[in-house]
Amino acid sequence: MTARTAPYVPTSEAPAAVAVARVPRLRPLTVFTIAAVLALFAIVFARVSLDKSAFELQRIEQEIAVEQARLAELRVEVARLRDPARIERVATEMGLVFPDERIPLRVEGRPLQGTP
Amino acid sequence: MRRPAWRWHDLRVVVLGLAFAAAWAGIGVRIYQVQAVDAARFAQRGFDQRVRHEVIPAPRGTIYARDGVELAISVAGADLVADPSIVDDAEEVASLLDPLLELDAAEIVERLEGDGRYARLARGLEPDAVEELEALIDGRELLGLTLVPRAVRVYPSGPLAAQVVGLTRLDTGAGIEGLEASLDDVLAGQDGRRIVERDPGGRVIPQGRLLVDPAVPGADVVTTLDRRIQYAAEQAISAAVERTGANWGTVVVLDPDTGEVLAMASAPGFDPNDRDALDPDAVVNRAVAEVYEPGSTLKVVTIAAALEEGLVAPSTELEVPQRIVIEPKEYTDPSDHPSTMTVAEIVERSSNVGTILVQRMLGNERHYRYLDAFGLGRRAAIDFPGERSGHLEHVSAWCRSTCGPSAAIGYGVSVTPLQMAALYATIANDGEWVEPHVVAEIVEADGRRIVTEPRRRRVLAPETARLLRSMLERVVEGGTGTRARVEGFTVAGKTGTTEKYLPDEQTYSTEDRIASFVGMAPAGDPEIVVAVVLDSPKGVLEDGTELKYGGASAAPVFAEVALAVLNDLGIPPDRPGVDGDG
Numbered sequence: 001m002t003a004r005t006a007p008y009v010p011t012s013e014a015p016a017a018v019a020v021a022r023v024p025r026l027r028p029l030t031v032f033t034i035a036a037v038l039a040l041f042a043i044v045f046a047r048v049s050l051d052k053s054a055f056e057l058q059r060i061e062q063e064i065a066v067e068q069a070r071l072a073e074l075r076v077e078v079a080r081l082r083d084p085a086r087i088e089r090v091a092t093e094m095g096l097v098f099p100d101e102r103i104p105l106r107v108e109g110r111p112l113q114g115t116p
Numbered sequence: 117m118r119r120p121a122w123r124w125h126d127l128r129v130v131v132l133g134l135a136f137a138a139a140w141a142g143i144g145v146r147i148y149q150v151q152a153v154d155a156a157r158f159a160q161r162g163f164d165q166r167v168r169h170e171v172i173p174a175p176r177g178t179i180y181a182r183d184g185v186e187l188a189i190s191v192a193g194a195d196l197v198a199d200p201s202i203v204d205d206a207e208e209v210a211s212l213l214d215p216l217l218e219l220d221a222a223e224i225v226e227r228l229e230g231d232g233r234y235a236r237l238a239r240g241l242e243p244d245a246v247e248e249l250e251a252l253i254d255g256r257e258l259l260g261l262t263l264v265p266r267a268v269r270v271y272p273s274g275p276l277a278a279q280v281v282g283l284t285r286l287d288t289g290a291g292i293e294g295l296e297a298s299l300d301d302v303l304a305g306q307d308g309r310r311i312v313e314r315d316p317g318g319r320v321i322p323q324g325r326l327l328v329d330p331a332v333p334g335a336d337v338v339t340t341l342d343r344r345i346q347y348a349a350e351q352a353i354s355a356a357v358e359r360t361g362a363n364w365g366t367v368v369v370l371d372p373d374t375g376e377v378l379a380m381a382s383a384p385g386f387d388p389n390d391r392d393a394l395d396p397d398a399v400v401n402r403a404v405a406e407v408y409e410p411g412s413t414l415k416v417v418t419i420a421a422a423l424e425e426g427l428v429a430p431s432t433e434l435e436v437p438q439r440i441v442i443e444p445k446e447y448t449d450p451s452d453h454p455s456t457m458t459v460a461e462i463v464e465r466s467s468n469v470g471t472i473l474v475q476r477m478l479g480n481e482r483h484y485r486y487l488d489a490f491g492l493g494r495r496a497a498i499d500f501p502g503e504r505s506g507h508l509e510h511v512s513a514w515c516r517s518t519c520g521p522s523a524a525i526g527y528g529v530s531v532t533p534l535q536m537a538a539l540y541a542t543i544a545n546d547g548e549w550v551e552p553h554v555v556a557e558i559v560e561a562d563g564r565r566i567v568t569e570p571r572r573r574r575v576l577a578p579e580t581a582r583l584l585r586s587m588l589e590r591v592v593e594g595g596t597g598t599r600a601r602v603e604g605f606t607v608a609g610k611t612g613t614t615e616k617y618l619p620d621e622q623t624y625s626t627e628d629r630i631a632s633f634v635g636m637a638p639a640g641d642p643e644i645v646v647a648v649v650l651d652s653p654k655g656v657l658e659d660g661t662e663l664k665y666g667g668a669s670a671a672p673v674f675a676e677v678a679l680a681v682l683n684d685l686g687i688p689p690d691r692p693g694v695d696g697d698g
Contacts (some may be wrong), residue, residue, distance in 0.1 A: 047168040054322030069192040073243045079272030084347035 166313040167326065173267065174305030177334030179281055179295060181343045182556060183375075186272055187281050188296065188388075190289075193268030194246045196238040200523075202260030203228050209258055213237065216248055218392070237261075239286055240268045269296075271388045277346050279382050279401035280339070280554060282501070286391065293399050295337060295554070298501035302558055305334030324341045333561040340376035340556045345369055348680035349381040353648070356673045357383040360653030360663045362631075366402035366533050367677055370645045372541035372636065373568040375550035377497075378644070378681065380404075380534075382454045403537075404503040407530040408630045412596075412666070413613035414536075415471045415614035416525035416543065417583060419463055421486035422474045430460040430587055434472040445518050447472055447525070464595035466611065470524045475524035483520055484511035487529065489575045491549060492543060493592065496535045498553045498568060506531040526614060533632075537647035540609075540634045543584050544642035547576030589639040600635055600671035602678050604689030608642070609635020609674065616652060628652035631663075633670035637678050638690040644681050648673045 080086065150158060179188040196217070203209055206228035207221075216222040217238050226636040227235040241249070246263055253261050282294015291300035308331030313324030349367040357365045382402040386394055400406075422428045436457045439448040449467050462470030475483055493508025508531040514520060514671070522528040529541075534552055542549040551570035558566040576584075584587045588608035591597045596611040612632040615624040632649045636642035653669040656662055663669040 004663065051322045057203065058320060072189060072191045075186055076189055076191060076242075076272050079189070082185050082343075083273045083276065084344055085274070085276070088347075092240050 127506075159380065166315075166321065166324070168312055170310045170312065170316050172308035172310050172329075172331040174307050174331035175333045176267065176269065176284075176305065177303040177336045178291060179303070179348075180336065180338045181277075181341050182339060184338075185343060187277055187339065188269060188271050189343070190267045190269055191225050191243055192246075192265065193241050194249075194263040194265050195236060196241060196249060197262050197264055198228055198235045198237055199233045199262075200228050200230055200235050201233050201261040204259060208678075209261070212252060212256065212258070213249075216245060229401055235253060240266075242268055242270060256601070267436060273343065273452055274387045274389055275385045276343060276350065277339075277341050277380070278388050279399065280341065280377075280380050281388070281404075283388050283399065294501060295339070295499070298499060299337055299555070299558075303334040303337065306332040308332070311488065335561060336559040338553050338556045338559065340374075340378065341380070341554065342378045342684065344684050345677075345681050346379040346381060348684070349379040350383070350385060351678050352385040352673050352676040352680075353381050354385065356648075356669065360650060360655055360669050362653040362669070363651040364397075364402050364406075365648070365650040365673070367673065368403045368407070368533050368537040368647045369677065370537045370541045370552055370647075372544035372550070372642055372645050375538070375541070375552045375572075376555045376556065377534075379677075380554065399499070401502060402649070403533045403647075404500045405532070406649070406651075407504050407506050407532055408632075408651075409527050409529065409614045409617060410531050410632065411526035411538055411612040411630070412466045412468075413540075413610045413612035413632055413634050414529060414531070415463065415466065415524065416588065416610055417486050417490055417539070418471050418475045418483060418524040419459060419587070420543070420576055420580060420584055421483055422459070422478050423583055424486070424576050425478065425482060427477050428459045429476060430458060430583055432459045433457070433582045434459070434462070434470060434473055436462065436467055436473060437697060438469070440469045440472060442472070442521050443695065445522075448554055449519060449531065460587045460590060463610075464590040464597045466591070471524050473519040475520055480511050480520040482510075482516050483523065484514070486575070487523065489549070489573070490539045491535060492531055492539070496532065496538045496552055498551055498570065499555045500534070503534070504532055505533055519648055526612060533647050533649045536632070536634050536649075537645055540636060540647065541645040542575050543581050543588070543608075544636040544645050545581070546578035547574055547581040549573050549575050585636070585639050585642070589633070592635065592639075595631060596665075597635070597671050599667055600633055600674045600678075602637055602682065603679070604691050605637045605682060605687075606639035606691050607635055607637045607675075607678065608639035609633055609671075610673060613664065613666045625652075629664040631666040631669045633666050633674045635674050635678070637682060638687065640690060643685060643687050644678065646674050646681070648677070648678050 142287055150195070176190045178186055180188070181187050184212045199278040200206075210221040210224035213224055217224065219227075219237065224237060227237060237266060238245075241263075252258070253263070263583060267289060269289065271281065273280065278294075280294055282291060282296035284296050291303065294301065308476050309327070309329045311327040313321040313326070315321055348357055353365045353367045356362070364383060366382045367379065368377065370376070371378055380401065380403045382400065384395065384398045386398040423430075433456050435455060436453065437455065438452065439446055449465075449469050451465070453461075453465050453467060457467065459470075459474065462474070487508055493506055495503050495505045497503055509519070509528070516667050519528055538549065538552045541552070550572050553570050555570050557568060560566070581586050585608045588610055589606055591611070592600050592607045592609055597609050600607055600609050610633070612630075612634070614630045615626075616628040616630050618625050628651075630649065630651055631653050632647070634645070636645045636648040648670040650669050650673075653663045657668055661668045
């Protein structure tokens with residue numbers, strides 16, 4: 001009977017079983033799950049942003065409508081203030097009167113132009 | 117070995133299990149029914165509850181004066197309505213609303229105590245009033261009162277140019293008179309539509325808009341009216357109607373170069389903001405809706421035609437008798453005059469007989485041709501609602517004897533005041549007729565501008581028009597129109613007084629007259645034409661002149677309006693001898 005022995009391998013050449021670091025391997029299912037969760041968050045975020053924008057848009061539209069209504073009111077007020085009947089009434093109250101006599105003056109040597 | 121005996125608690129467990137199973141089965145069946153069998157139906161019901169089909173009302177366009185001031189504008193107002201079945205204390209509510217509404221407290225109580233569930237307390241409230249009412253309703257927690265939002269048409273200057281601008285219906289907002297009616301399609305715009313999802317509170321669900329087809333706002337209308345001139349004209353004609361007791365009066369002010377209507381006033385007038393006091397007769401725009409026989413103011417066409425045809429000159433002398441008989445009529449001159457007169461004197465003295473003699477030289481055919489060229493018998497303007505065309509019979513239908521002579525002195529032909537203004541504007545504009553118009557431009561919502569381009573046509577040679585003006589100037593200087601004089605300015609014009617035709621009786625009134633004056637200033641190069649017409653003025657002036665004559669009642673109105681217009685436009689005086697000493 002002969003004894004079989006393992007071939008001699010110098011210690012320095014032996015494989016370093018302990019030193020090899022293991023790269024973590026992600027399984028496809030995990031990747032898919034993470035992606036799905038991220039996508040879900042993205043969708044929710046987008047949806048919330050859109051909702052916020054929609055609310056903002058609504059608010060701005062209401063503001064525009066209010067301001068437009070205000071503008072129309074102010075235009076009415078200005079037109080009323082510029083009403084000739086009102087101006088005449090106010091002028092009369094202030095004691096203004098139409099001139100009794102019109103005296104157009106002509107400056108010699110100059111052509112007639114402009115308001116007399 | 118013995119089987120264990122049934123125990124009560126085992127039975128209860130079984131029963132409970134069966135009950136749970138049945139309950140879950142029921143829920144499952146219901147879920148299946150809702151989610152599978154009737155899913156489409158329930159989805160549709162939910163959709164129908166959320167989704168609203170809404171009309172987006174188009175804002176109505178604004179009507180402006182030529183200086184850009186609003187004559188008619190829409191604002192966000194409201195109607196105040198009540199549900200009488202909910203109102204707690206009608207008398208208390210009425211006392212609170214009384215100071216804010218036009219209705220008095222008793223009427224408010226009557227409406228609040230009425231049957232039914234709807235009572236309108238106010239229509240077309242303006243924003244200020246709406247704000248006050250909102251504060252009152254919220255502050256006092258008044259039940260049963262609601263403000264229903266709606267656009268309200270406001271006329272900021274009230275009666276100013278009311279007959280031209282017109283009116284809209286209070287309920288639908290559609291135009292029913294004036295420019296509001298004639299340009300309703302333009303002003304109204306196009307309503308939009310919107311399909312949106314709303315929550316039970318009526319709020320729009322964000323991103324719930326399914327469709328928005330925006331409204332197209334109505335176009336704005338810029339008129340040619342000058343507010344200050346319009347005001348002066350309205351004041352003058354209202355005072356004249358009051359002074360003379362006339363049925364109505366009207367004034368038209370035209371820019372002869374452009375055909376722009378600077379003012380168009382009728383009295384009595386109305387305030388479109390006050391519908392309760394509205395008099396239907398006052399709404400009529402007399403300047404375009406009334407037809408009358410122009411009388412002596414039409415003599416100018418006969419003379420113009422004879423001058424243009426080279427038949428006479430202003431200095432041509434004619435033997436003019438005091439009366440002339442053309443069977444079956446006799447035509448007379450109202451005042452004595454020399455037996456020989458020049459054509460210029462015929463115009464100055466407004467001689468009927470002299471004008472008829474000129475017309476006989478002219479002949480019916482040529483006379484008609486000029487009447488037609490001056491635009492009589494057809495509508496004068498581009499854009500006036502309710503404008504009448506007047507009446508000018510075609511010459512082929514004229515009788516052989518009196519039709520021509522009658523037309524020469526302004527009978528048998530009917531015109532509107534605007535037509536007469538346009539006729540004299542032709543003379544003022546060196547013989548070129550320009551279509552009168554009141555709309556300067558229409559500004560679409562997208563900013564596109566549609567500018568009015570009036571038609572033009574030459575009727576007389578410039579020299580003929582100048583000769584006519586000098587003859588018409590004599591009418592004001594020393595003829596029948598002396599009361600039309602304007603200090604500092606030369607004026608050319610013609611008076612007119614016609615017996616009023618009574619259509620119902622088919623005869624002429626023995627008492628009532630249509631008095632008119634149409635003129636221009638400055639006579640040398642006219643900047644304005646003013647036509648004044650009064651229906652049945654009465655009374656006597658201090659010097660004994662009856663106000664039924666155009667020279668007595670209408671000419672002073674011309675003078676008043678012309679002075680205001682010339683001052684407003686900054687036209688320098690042209691009358692000799694006014695410098696320095698006044």
